[in-house]
Amino acid sequence: MEFPFGVSREFRCLKRSDLMKAMADNLPTGTVRTNCRVHSIEIDPVTHYPQLRLSNGSILQAKVVIGCDGVNSSIANMFGLHRTKLLLFSTCVARGFTNYPNGHQYASEFAVICKAQVQLGRIPISDKLVYWFVTRLRTPQEEAVDMIRNCKLSYLHLTELKYRPPWDLVFNNLRNGTVTIAGDAMHATGPFIAQGGSASIEDAIVIARCLAQKVHNAKKVETGINNGVAKEVFDEYVKERRKRLFWLSLHSFLVGKKLDTKSSIVRFIINAIMSVLFKDPDWHTHYHCQNL
Ligand SMILES: Cc1cc2nc3c(=O)[nH]c(=O)nc-3n(C[C@H](O)[C@H](O)[C@H](O)COP(=O)(O)OP(=O)(O)OC[C@H]3O[C@@H](n4cnc5c(N)ncnc54)[C@H](O)[C@@H]3O)c2cc1C
DSSP states (O other): OEEEEOSSSOOOOOOHHHHHHHHHHTSOTTOOOOSOOEEEEEEOTTTOOEEEEETTSOEEEOSOEEEOOOTTOSSGGGGTSOOSOOEEEEEEEEEEEEEOTTOOOOOSSEEEEEETTEEEEEEESSSSEEEEEEEEEOOSSOOOOHHHHTSOGGGOEEEEEEEOOHHHHHHSOOEETTEEEOTHHHHOOOSTTSOHHHHHHHHHHHHHHHHHHHHHHHTOHHHHHHTTHHHHHHHHHHHHHHHHHHHHHHHHHHHHHHHHOOOHHHHHHHHHHHHHHOSSTTGGGGOOOOOO
8 A cells, every 4th residue: 555645745854964964054153062961950959940960970050951852861851751761662663865876766755655564655855865764563584675775874774663652741741940841852752653853843943932922022031031931931832832742642652553563453443543533644734833
């Protein structure tokens, strides 16, 4: 079964390294520090500001922290979210970019081919470069197909899939003092509806907008952060994002569980739930997080 997406709607595929470079190039020099992973975070009992312990042994005093440290976030630990490990799907993903020096023959669309518990997805980035992924249950044997075999080793990733269950987003307070989280640190959903990165960009837009509006209204750029405006901003951000992220996370969780399960009864139940809750499988593309 093959489903093309994005024929009439807009789809964009980009390389992570290009995105990171574009963002870093727009920051003032010296803003980005490398080789200093956040080891832990705690609230200073005297100043009530967050304190980050870095892997190089230094301590960073911060006024405000937005933890965007991904699926294994150490910042997320302070919110009582799943502490040790996120839950694991039994599905894993191989993905990569394959270069066709003489051009490929694929249409400019995102195609997903499903057979039993295996899913192959591909989307061209340019006339010569194709991004692809294969999700399947973890097995000791590896099967190879041409596209995978021709993928350069440096472009190849094998990823164990973890997720934060949707109910974590409902039952946890996602602000602690002047600390909050965004992106996969908050809502690791697995790649099943391919929305994690897009939702992370929405987080960034919403948090920036909430901050800009508050600071603009209060005209308290410096003192505002000190006296609780940051907390109000983060509360607003969490409130605005919670519902959207819950539904995204639930949809992705159900699609993932459907791929994951060997039981036809579980698959039947999931299909029934999805046919009620997610009649339009592309519902998430109609969402507009509004402008900055
Ligand atoms: C196989 C697969 C396919 C996907 N496909 C899609 C798709 O098609 N569309 C889509 O929108 N999304 C997709 N996603 C999801 C998307 O990749 C993530 O949702 C997105 O990368 C989350 O961004 P993030 O910035 O929150 O986290 P990340 O991209 O994980 O970035 C976290 C950053 O924090 C750094 N970091 C980690 N720990 C620490 C620490 N302790 N201290 C300091 N820094 C730290 C990391 O080095 C990294 O730079 C896919 C995910 C997977 C696994």
